[in-house]
Structures are given as C-alpha cells and as structure tokens.
Amino acid sequence: MDIGIIIAGLLTLAIYSFLYRDNPVYKAAESLLIGLSIGYALVIFWQTTLVDRLFRPLFNEGDLILIIPLLLGLMMFSRFSQKLTWLSRLPIALMIGAGAGVSIPAMLYARTLKQISASVAPLYTASGGFDFSALVIILGLLSTLAYFYFSRRHEGAMGKMAKAGTYFLMIFFGATFGYTVMSRLSTLIGRIDFLLTDFLHVLR
Amino acid sequence: MSGEKRRWIIFAALFAVAIISYILPIQIESRPSPEVQKSYDYIENLPDSSVMMISFDHEASSLPEIQPISLAILRHLFRKNLRIIGLSLFAEGTAIGYEMLNRTARQYGKIYGRDYVFLGFKPQHISAILGMGESIRRVFPEDYFGNETDTLAVMQGVDNYDKVAMVISIADGDRAVQWIEYAGARYNQKIMAGLTAAMITTYDPYLGSGQLYSVVGGLKGAAEYEKLSGHLGAGNRGMWAQTTSHIFIIVMIIIGNIVYFRSKSSQKGRG
Numbered sequence: 001m002d003i004g005i006i007i008a009g010l011l012t013l014a015i016y017s018f019l020y021r022d023n024p025v026y027k028a029a030e031s032l033l034i035g036l037s038i039g040y041a042l043v044i045f046w047q048t049t050l051v052d053r054l055f056r057p058l059f060n061e062g063d064l065i066l067i068i069p070l071l072l073g074l075m076m077f078s079r080f081s082q083k084l085t086w087l088s089r090l091p092i093a094l095m096i097g098a099g100a101g102v103s104i105p106a107m108l109y110a111r112t113l114k115q116i117s118a119s120v121a122p123l124y125t126a127s128g129g130f131d132f133s134a135l136v137i138i139l140g141l142l143s144t145l146a147y148f149y150f151s152r153r154h155e156g157a158m159g160k161m162a163k164a165g166t167y168f169l170m171i172f173f174g175a176t177f178g179y180t181v182m183s184r185l186s187t188l189i190g191r192i193d194f195l196l197t198d199f200l201h202v203l204r
Numbered sequence: 205m206s207g208e209k210r211r212w213i214i215f216a217a218l219f220a221v222a223i224i225s226y227i228l229p230i231q232i233e234s235r236p237s238p239e240v241q242k243s244y245d246y247i248e249n250l251p252d253s254s255v256m257m258i259s260f261d262h263e264a265s266s267l268p269e270i271q272p273i274s275l276a277i278l279r280h281l282f283r284k285n286l287r288i289i290g291l292s293l294f295a296e297g298t299a300i301g302y303e304m305l306n307r308t309a310r311q312y313g314k315i316y317g318r319d320y321v322f323l324g325f326k327p328q329h330i331s332a333i334l335g336m337g338e339s340i341r342r343v344f345p346e347d348y349f350g351n352e353t354d355t356l357a358v359m360q361g362v363d364n365y366d367k368v369a370m371v372i373s374i375a376d377g378d379r380a381v382q383w384i385e386y387a388g389a390r391y392n393q394k395i396m397a398g399l400t401a402a403m404i405t406t407y408d409p410y411l412g413s414g415q416l417y418s419v420v421g422g423l424k425g426a427a428e429y430e431k432l433s434g435h436l437g438a439g440n441r442g443m444w445a446q447t448t449s450h451i452f453i454i455v456m457i458i459i460g461n462i463v464y465f466r467s468k469s470s471q472k473g474r475g
Contacts, residue, residue, distance in 0.1 A: 019215040020212055025216040037263070037296060038265070040295065040296065040299075044295040044298055044325050048324065052346070065209060103330070106386055110385040110388070110389045114413045115409055115413055118412050118414070154348070172405065176402075176403055179402055179403075179405055182424070182450070183400045183401035183403075184402075184444055186269040186442065186446065187268045187269050188268075189222060189266070189268070189442040189449075190423075192223055192445070193268075193438060196226065
C-alpha cells in the first residue's frame with residue numbers, strides 16, 4: 001500500500017479520536033495539519049510572489065522598477081523597531097488606499113445596488129400571475145431592516161415588524177445551520193469513503 | 205449519565221449510522237435541482253473548443269466535499285472537448301487542483317498544453333481577477349511548470365475574459381464572491397460556483413440577483429451533477445449515508461427537545 005495512504009488513514013483516525021475526548025494523538029495530528037498548511041502556503045508564496053514576481057525579474061532581467069515594491073516591502077519590517085516604525089505607515093497607507101479604491105466601487109455595485117434592485121422585484125409576473133417569492137423577499141427585507149433600526153423604539157407597528165424580522169433571521173440561521181451540518185456530514189462521508197476504500201480496502 | 209459520555213455515545217451512533225449506510229448497496233435517486241440543471245445545460249450546450257476557466261479556491265480540509273463536485277464538473281468539461289484553463293487563488297488549492305485536473309484529463313486522453321493548462325497560484329486574488337480581465341498573459345506569464353503561456357496551444361486566441369465562456373470557482377469560502385464582484389460586475393463574465401453546502405446561503409443573494417449564474421452545492425449537488433452526466437461517482441455513493449445521517453440527527457433533535465421540555469415541566473412541578 002502507498003505510504004501516503006497509510007499516513008493519511010492514520011491521521012484521519014487521529015483527528016476523529018477527538019470525538020471521544022481531547023488527547024495527545026489528536027493534538028499531534030492537529031499541530032501537524034496547521035504546520036503543514038502554513039509551511040506549504042509559505043513555499044507557494046515564496047515561489048510565486050518573491051521569486052517569480054520580484055527576485056527573478058529584478059536580478060535576472062534587470063527590471064529596476066521593482067526596486068520600489070521591494071523597498072516598500074522591506075519598510076513593513078520596520079514595525080519591529082520602535083524608532084523606525086513610522087516607516088511602515090507608508091506601505092500600509094498605499095495598500096489601504098489602493099485596496100479601498102479598488103473595492104469600494106465594486107462592492108457598492110455588487111453588494112448594494114444590484115442587491116437592492118433584486119430585492120424590489122415586481123409582485124406580479126409578466127404573465128399576470130402573483131409572485132409569492134417576491135412578496136416573501138420584500139417582507140423579509142423590510143422586517144429585518146426594521147429589527148436592525150435602533151433609532152426608534154420597537155413598539156406598535158414597528159415592534160411587530162421587528163418581531164417578524166427576528167423570525168426571518170431565525171429561518172436564515174436555521175437554514176445556514178442545516179447546510180453546515182450537511183457540509184460536515186459530507187466531509188465525514190468523504191473520509192469514510194477514503195478509509196473503507198483506499199485505506200482498509202473493505203470496499204472496491 | 206454525564207454530558208461528555210452522552211455526547212460520545214451520540215457521535216459513535218452517528219458514525220455507525222453513516223458507516224453502515226455507506227457499506228449497504230443502496231442507491232437513492234438524485235433529482236437534479238434547477239440550479240444544477242442550469243449549470244449542466246450551459247456546459248452541455250457549449251460548442252467544441254469553447255474556453256472554460258476553473259479556479260480551485262479551497263483548502264485541503266474541505267477536499268472530501270469539494271472533490272466530488274470538482275470531478276463531476278471536470279469530467280463533463282473534458283467529455284465536451286472544451287479547452288480548460290485551471291488556476292488557483294488559494295495557496296492550498298494549487299496542488300489539489302492540479303492533481304484533480306490532471307487525473308481527469310488522463311481519463312479522457314487529453315494532452316497538457318493543447319486541451320488544458322494549469323496556471324498555478326496567484327497571490328493578491330483581487331488584482332489577479334482584475335488583471336486577467338485585461339490580459340491573462342500579464343498575470344500568468346508562465347504556467348504551473350514554467351512554460352511560457354504564449355507558447356501553449358490551449359491559450360491561443362485567449363487574451364482575457366472575452367474568449368472565456370464561463371469561470372467556475374470551486375470554493376469553500378468567499379473567494380467566489382470576489383469572482384462575482386470583480387470578474388462578473390466589471391467584465392460581465394459569467395460565473396458559476398461549486399460550493400461546500402455550508403456556503404450555499406452566503407451565495408443565495410447573488411444567485412437571486414442573477415450575479416451568479418448557477419451553483420453546484422455540496423455532496424448533493426455533486427450527486428445531481430453526476431446523475432445528469434451519467435457518470436455516477438462519490439456524490440451518489442454518499443447520498444444514502446447522508447440521508448440516514450440526517451434522519452438520525454433529526455431524531456436526536458426531537459428526542460433532545462422532548463427530554464428538555466419534560467425535565468423543564470418536572471422542575472416546574474417540583475418548584
């Protein structure tokens with residue numbers, strides 16, 4: 001049997017041993033997972049960012065403009081010195097400024113404008129039929145907004161709307177939790193498939 | 205019985221239910237949901253050699269759920285003789301993505317560089333997504349193995365999203381949201397998502413607004429996709445175990461509530 005499969009099988013069992021109780025075998029497997037994930041990500045970042053995008057073009061191909069991002073990157077390390085920590089503010093300011101400039105218009109369009117236009121769908125379809133889903137969306141939207149509106153006391157009609165909002169929120173949380181349970185079970189079933197098929201050869 | 209011991213028994217029972225159900229040779233009918241049907245139909249109706257971009261934006265820990273989705277979609281893409289550009293915007297998805305892409309390609313006798321390519325990982329995913337809208341070559345001058353992207357037959361005529369029929373993001377987090385917000389909103393690129401079930405509600409608003417074309421969600425989505433493409437795999441194998449496990453959890457919730465309300469009413473009676 002492939003040594004990789006044996007290691008993967010034993011580590012799967014080590015992780016699931018946590019369901020009984022916390023134990024050193026689980027702790028070792030968990031630490032290994034975290035260490036490997038970070039190590040792998042570091043190697044990928046080193047190669048794809050520093051080597052491919054910086055060192056090779058700068059030192060092998062003489063692309064001198066890359067000295068600017070190199071210096072900005074190095075300035076980030078000035079945070080470790082109390083005297084020079086102000087230097088790190090420049091690359092941070094650049095990152096925040098550029099990030100906000102790129103993100104704000106995109107988010108405003110995709111998360112706000114498009115979502116609002118999708119939420120105010122007509123209650124009647126083109127064929128003249130009543131669209132119950134559109135009504136649920138409008139009621140859900142207004143009542144949930146009412147729940148998060150804190151500038152007025154939740155009394156009377158406002159209180160009833162806010163109360164309805166909590167029901168919509170509960171339905172959302174319930175659906176999300178249900179999907180999460182489904183997701184975790186899928187992971188369990190995936191590992192059972194691996195254990196029975198590849199590791200133990202019980203199934204073909 | 206102590207709470208910890210009771211918890212252990214419930215976990216053991218759930219594990220037993222899942223494992224026994226998985227071993228039993230029972231298959232249940234997966235009726236495709238409209239979303240999965242829409243995903244399948246779009247790919248099915250694409251002409252030969254259309255370009256599809258598939259991004260493996262997930263961690264290794266979600267592989268048991270993500271893999272059946274990825275494989276079901278990849279099998280369909282290769283069977284349809286489409287040109288496939290693979291990449292990853294999540295470091296951990298890089299090697300996994302390449303392995304799945306390569307394994308499926310071999311099954312269909314596809315040749316690297318001519319029928320498919322893997323561009324590898326790119327950090328700063330937002331700039332990568334935006335950059336590819338202008339020039340894929342500029343963002344990925346080389347593929348995963350250091351070949352110049354320009355020299356690969358699969359990339360001929362593909363400069364940016366204009367020639368890409370659809371981007372499929374296989375995600376276990378919100379990386380597909382960035383595809384929607386940047387490639388979709390700015391470049392009008394059609395986006396489909398292969399998601400873990402836990403993420404489905406996060407993407408529902410985008411689906412409702414039409415910003416996301418379609419979704420294949422969770423092991424159930426994979427099973428439905430496999431059913432449509434006529435190649436049953438891990439998704440369908442796991443459906444019976446998933447069904448029985450869900451029933452077990454529902455029964456446990458009902459029993460838990462009965463016990464809770466009975467103990468509450470008996471406390472009231474004593475008080």
